[in-house]
Amino acid sequence: MPSSRDDFIIAIRSxxxxxxxxxxxSLLTLVFLSIFTIILxxxxxxxxxxxxxxxxxxxxxxxxxxxxxxxxxxxxxxxIKEYSSFFQNYKINKEELNELKSKNISDQITQYENKxxxxxxxxxxxxxxxxxxxIIVDHDSPYLKxxxxxxxxxxxxxxGTNIYxxxxxxxxxxxxxxxxxxxxxxxxxxxxxxVTIAPQNIQAIITGTGKNYxxxxxxxxxxxxxxxxxxxxxxSGTGAIFKSGIPIGRxxxxxxxxxxxxxxxxxxxxxxxxxxxxxxITKAEIINEDQQFETDxxxxxxxVDTKLQILENEKKIIEQTNLKFKDENELLKITINNLNKQIxxxxxxxxxxxxxxxxxxxxxxxxxxxxxxxxxGHTCRKSFLNNGGYEVGTMEYKNCVxxxxxxxx
Amino acid sequence: MTxxxxxxxxxxxxxxxxxxxxxxxxxxxxxxxxxxxxxxxFNFPFILIFFFTLKDFKNFDYLLVFLAGLxxxxxxxxxxxxxxxxxxxxxxxxxxLRNITIRPNPIKDxxxxxxxxxxxxxxxxSILTLFFSYDLLLLSxxxxxxxxxxxxxxxxYLFKYYLKGLND
Numbered sequence: 001m002p003s004s005r006d007d008f009i010i011a012i013r014s015x016x017x018x019x020x021x022x023x024x025x026s027l028l029t030l031v032f033l034s035i036f037t038i039i040l041x042x043x044x045x046x047x048x049x050x051x052x053x054x055x056x057x058x059x060x061x062x063x064x065x066x067x068x069x070x071x072x073x074x075x076x077x078x079x080i081k082e083y084s085s086f087f088q089n090y091k092i093n094k095e096e097l098n099e100l101k102s103k104n105i106s107d108q109i110t111q112y113e114n115k116x117x118x119x120x121x122x123x124x125x126x127x128x129x130x131x132x133x134x135i136i137v138d139h140d141s142p143y144l145k146x147x148x149x150x151x152x153x154x155x156x157x158x159x160g161t162n163i164y165x166x167x168x169x170x171x172x173x174x175x176x177x178x179x180x181x182x183x184x185x186x187x188x189x190x191x192x193x194x195v196t197i198a199p200q201n202i203q204a205i206i207t208g209t210g211k212n213y214x215x216x217x218x219x220x221x222x223x224x225x226x227x228x229x230x231x232x233x234x235x236s237g238t239g240a241i242f243k244s245g246i247p248i249g250r251x252x253x254x255x256x257x258x259x260x261x262x263x264x265x266x267x268x269x270x271x272x273x274x275x276x277x278x279x280x281i282t283k284a285e286i287i288n289e290d291q292q293f294e295t296d297x298x299x300x301x302x303x304v305d306t307k308l309q310i311l312e313n314e315k316k317i318i319e320q321t322n323l324k325f326k327d328e329n330e331l332l333k334i335t336i337n338n339l340n341k342q343i344x345x346x347x348x349x350x351x352x353x354x355x356x357x358x359x360x361x362x363x364x365x366x367x368x369x370x371x372x373x374x375x376x377g378h379t380c381r382k383s384f385l386n387n388g389g390y391e392v393g394t395m396e397y398k399n400c401v402x403x404x405x406x407x408x409x
Numbered sequence: 410m411t412x413x414x415x416x417x418x419x420x421x422x423x424x425x426x427x428x429x430x431x432x433x434x435x436x437x438x439x440x441x442x443x444x445x446x447x448x449x450x451f452n453f454p455f456i457l458i459f460f461f462t463l464k465d466f467k468n469f470d471y472l473l474v475f476l477a478g479l480x481x482x483x484x485x486x487x488x489x490x491x492x493x494x495x496x497x498x499x500x501x502x503x504x505x506l507r508n509i510t511i512r513p514n515p516i517k518d519x520x521x522x523x524x525x526x527x528x529x530x531x532x533x534x535s536i537l538t539l540f541f542s543y544d545l546l547l548l549s550x551x552x553x554x555x556x557x558x559x560x561x562x563x564x565x566y567l568f569k570y571y572l573k574g575l576n577d
Contacts, residue, residue, distance in 0.1 A: 011508040037490030059483040066436040189544035
């Protein structure tokens with residue numbers, strides 16, 4: 001027994017300490033060096049930060065060069081895949097484009113209004129420039145979902161800078177080097193984004209799942225039932241980490257045995273990103289001479305603001321009421337026109353009926369005259385034997401017939 | 410083969426191929442993830458390091474393995490030194506196995522490899538979650554271990570051919 005323990009100790013010692021002919025360092029030294037590096041990397045010293053940034057710069061560039069063949073293969077693979085469904089996609093896109101074009105104008109107006117209102121609320125203007133950045137490393141690690149972009153502190157990128165794919169949110173910068181930065185994708189397990197779910201207006205937090213979709217978590221109890229399939233998810237801006245109103249994806253409700261699960265299908269496909277936009281935000285206070293004066297009299301200012309706010313609200317209400325009245329007026333005008341038209345129709349109808357009745361009455365008199373004429377015509381007609389009669393066709397003759405042969409003196 | 414050896418540069422390049430492959434794999438994160446095969450991932454550097462340190466391959470310098478670990482951490486975005494420690498621990502494990510083995514057996518090596526990568530990944534997971542507060546999927550680790558273990562035999566077979574070519 002002691003000899004086997006000795007063997008074990010010898011084997012272990014040999015494994016740790018013995019250097020082979022080609023090795024410059026023993027494994028024990030390298031273990032200590034690794035542990036030392038881990039400890040050092042957990043501290044945020046300036047020197048270590050610069051060292052890490054330097055290593056990252058070199059490694060990211062090398063990684064980009066080394067990845068060229070694999071990226072070529074990858075792109076070829078995606079291109080072939082894309083071509084196979086090209087026509088189908090074209091038709092869908094065409095339809096979508098037509099829909100979007102019509103929506104675009106009203107969206108732009110809303111955006112301008114939103115911007116103005118935000119500026120009023122925050123008392124500062126946010127001017128944002130979107131900087132195009134190329135993705136140099138996008139290795140999809142099974143544990144961490146991140147990408148490396150070719151813009152760094154040199155281009156004013158900061159930790160927390162929002163990254164977009166077109167107008168969709170992709171993630172935020174978590175590490176900045178001189179000419180490169182690491183972006184933590186929304187799909188990463190460590191990503192948490194405060195969001196609003198529309199149209200229900202529910203506040204929640206999206207967390208990454210490590211897969212190509214996110215999951216809605218931390219919803220107020222009772223609100224879960226309100227969330228519907230295909231609801232739109234966009235950033236709420238809570239916590240000031242992400243700007244508000246950036247679209248993220250759509251809700252996909254998955255029913256499990258125990259409870260409902262709310263997945264979020266991101267608008268952007270993180271596997272196929274080539275270029276992204278980094279949003280550089282510059283903040284400028286809205287201060288002019290008048291406002292400078294107003295800041296000294298903040299109380300008055302507040303009162304004036306409140307009054308203005310109330311007046312604005314009143315104005316809005318009046319405008320809305322006016323619009324409503326206008327609409328109602330239009331509606332009434334149309335109804336009156338319709339009714340007038342109906343009256344005219346009815347009048348025409350009555351006139352026609354009267355005509356028919358008058359004709360009928362005339363006809364009736366004629367028939368009566370003819371009937372009586374047959375009966376009393378000979379008494380009223382002037383003849384050799386009847387000198388007191390009348391000429392046929394005269395009014396007197398007709399009156400005589402109608403009076404049943406009685407001749408008026 | 411004398412002809413091959415006389416071509417100095419090619420022979421050197423051939424003999425340094427494993428270490429070049431190690432650096433390319435850590436820089437490139439050769440993972441085939443773009444194929445979108447669900448749950449598929451494997452750790453090629455683990456296989457490479459385990460095999461060549463077990464064979465005590467002379468051009469497989471531990472310092473270079475350590476550096477490869479640092480590069481891997483930078484590319485993946487892990488705290489510096491984690492992968493280096495993992496790689497060096499594999500080197501220690503293989504060195505120990507070499508010392509206690511009289512008659513090598515590929516199957517025994519294979520299961521020893523499974524034990525070692527499980528141990529190292531557990532250690533990795535623990536360090537990252539406990540000390541660095543990372544949120545990690547345990548399932549991804551398990552799947553990674555499984556596929557790394559499965560693919561070890563395939564790559565070992567290829568590497569044996571490589572070594573045969575070098576020794577001829």
